Amino acid sequence: MNERADRPGADAGAAGSSRRGFLGVAAAGLAGVMVAPGIRLIEVAQAATGAAAGPTAGANPKVRWGLLIDTTKCASGCTDCVDACNTENGLDPRPTPTSAQWIRKIEIKELRTGRTSSAPMMCQHCASPPCVDVCPTGASFKRADGIVLVDRHTCIGCRYCMMACPYKARSFVHEPLTDQKPDVPRGKGCVESCTLCVHRIDAGGKTTACAEACTKAGHGAIVFGDLNDPASEISQRLREVASVQLRADLRLDTGVRYQGLGA
Amino acid sequence: MTWGRVLAISALVLASLPAPAQERGRTPKPVIEPAKAGTQCIADPATMRREHPRMLEHQRDETVHGGIRGAKASLKACIACHASPATNSVTAAETNFCISCHSYTAVRIDCFECHATKPGPTAFHPIVPAGPQAGAAMRLAAQARQLNGAATIAPADLPGVKP
Numbered sequence: 001m002n003e004r005a006d007r008p009g010a011d012a013g014a015a016g017s018s019r020r021g022f023l024g025v026a027a028a029g030l031a032g033v034m035v036a037p038g039i040r041l042i043e044v045a046q047a048a049t050g051a052a053a054g055p056t057a058g059a060n061p062k063v064r065w066g067l068l069i070d071t072t073k074c075a076s077g078c079t080d081c082v083d084a085c086n087t088e089n090g091l092d093p094r095p096t097p098t099s100a101q102w103i104r105k106i107e108i109k110e111l112r113t114g115r116t117s118s119a120p121m122m123c124q125h126c127a128s129p130p131c132v133d134v135c136p137t138g139a140s141f142k143r144a145d146g147i148v149l150v151d152r153h154t155c156i157g158c159r160y161c162m163m164a165c166p167y168k169a170r171s172f173v174h175e176p177l178t179d180q181k182p183d184v185p186r187g188k189g190c191v192e193s194c195t196l197c198v199h200r201i202d203a204g205g206k207t208t209a210c211a212e213a214c215t216k217a218g219h220g221a222i223v224f225g226d227l228n229d230p231a232s233e234i235s236q237r238l239r240e241v242a243s244v245q246l247r248a249d250l251r252l253d254t255g256v257r258y259q260g261l262g263a
Numbered sequence: 264m265t266w267g268r269v270l271a272i273s274a275l276v277l278a279s280l281p282a283p284a285q286e287r288g289r290t291p292k293p294v295i296e297p298a299k300a301g302t303q304c305i306a307d308p309a310t311m312r313r314e315h316p317r318m319l320e321h322q323r324d325e326t327v328h329g330g331i332r333g334a335k336a337s338l339k340a341c342i343a344c345h346a347s348p349a350t351n352s353v354t355a356a357e358t359n360f361c362i363s364c365h366s367y368t369a370v371r372i373d374c375f376e377c378h379a380t381k382p383g384p385t386a387f388h389p390i391v392p393a394g395p396q397a398g399a400a401m402r403l404a405a406q407a408r409q410l411n412g413a414a415t416i417a418p419a420d421l422p423g424v425k426p
Binding site: 054055056057058059141143144145149151152153176177180181182185186187188190198199201202203 | 323324325327328329330331332333334335339342376377378379381382
């Protein structure tokens with residue numbers, strides 16, 4: 001600044017602007033060319049949106065995703081998993097009786113003994129899903145990795161799948177929605193349910209929002225993992241502890257297992 | 264009440280017009296906003312204009328059923344580059360990227376009844392009518408803007424249009 005003040009006005013302005021201009025061009029050039037060796041800003045930006053990373057491999061048929069819920073660790077009245085699901089998927093944070101519900105807490109009581117248990121209920125991701133059997137348009141489907149989903153492009157909102165599901169896992173969206181997450185498109189006139197956070201899994205994520213929230217809160221009542229991988233945490237736990245499938249009599253082979261219920 | 268306001272606004276706008284509307288045709292030409300600086304589209308404009316529905320329709324099945332993400336044709340990638348700098352959306356205003364041409368060609372798209380219109384974590388969808396006269400109000404606003412040569416009415420000022 002002192003240097004500029006010493007000079008005559010016109011010269012100082014010209015010199016200052018040209019110096020600034022040069023620095024600006026140099027900075028822009030550097031930013032455009034290289035951030036780190038071999039990486040340009042445009043590639044960083046595209047990687048952030050997933051555009052330049054190239055397509056992912058897709059659902060792996062060797063994998064079967066599932067959950068193990070330890071009801072002995074699930075506290076009555078705790079809704080950490082439900083809240084995390086609502087936040088992750090852009091569901092109504094304060095649900096009304098007609099709001100879509102992907103996961104809910106249930107309290108069950110053995111009438112003879114009076115023993116009570118609390119557990120989250122969601123889509124059980126059956127290997128033989130009744131919702132897929134009854135869907136008239138093919139919108140209900142099971143992915144190669146065992147996740148049961150609704151293709152909203154094909155769903156006509158007939159709600160037959162809601163009737164067929166023994167777990168009351170599915171919801172219908174009655175009202176126009178306005179606050180969807182980019183990763184979780186949702187809209188009026190379609191049936192929807194727990195997706196096992198499929199957008200996370202496809203992006204390489206190792207856990208669901210509910211399991212993550214439960215672990216983070218210190219409860220550790222939900223374990224997510226690959227049922228087909230004998231080395232996975234969920235498979236090891238299933239080998240060690242007694243677990244049940246809900247309504248096992250229907251022989252749907254659910255992907256969600258419960259520990260501490262039943263006998 | 265709402266129709267009364269719409270008519271009052273349209274009367275005001277029409278009264279302030281300097282030139283007759285017929286010279287430029289009845290239908291406003293689409294405004295094609297430039298994409299975000301420093302980005303490159305996946306194909307040339309002619310191909311994109313003709314083929315983008317088929318590209319997206321093909322990819323959506325691979326993504327939803329096959330779990331293949333991050334492919335070349337991606338609605339999220341479209342939005343990331345083409346969201347308006349002013350509204351940060353592709354549909355919030357009638358001049359925004361998607362809605363501009365689709366209004367012109369009178370092709371109603373359902374994409375944004377479910378899909379987010381903003382590249383960020385949240386989005387809003389004026390394409391989903393928020394009131395009984397929302398659609399008419401937005402069309403009127405677009406015509407008014409086009410005729411007047413400047414944005415005189417923001418959609419938020421109109422009845423039944425949620426900002």
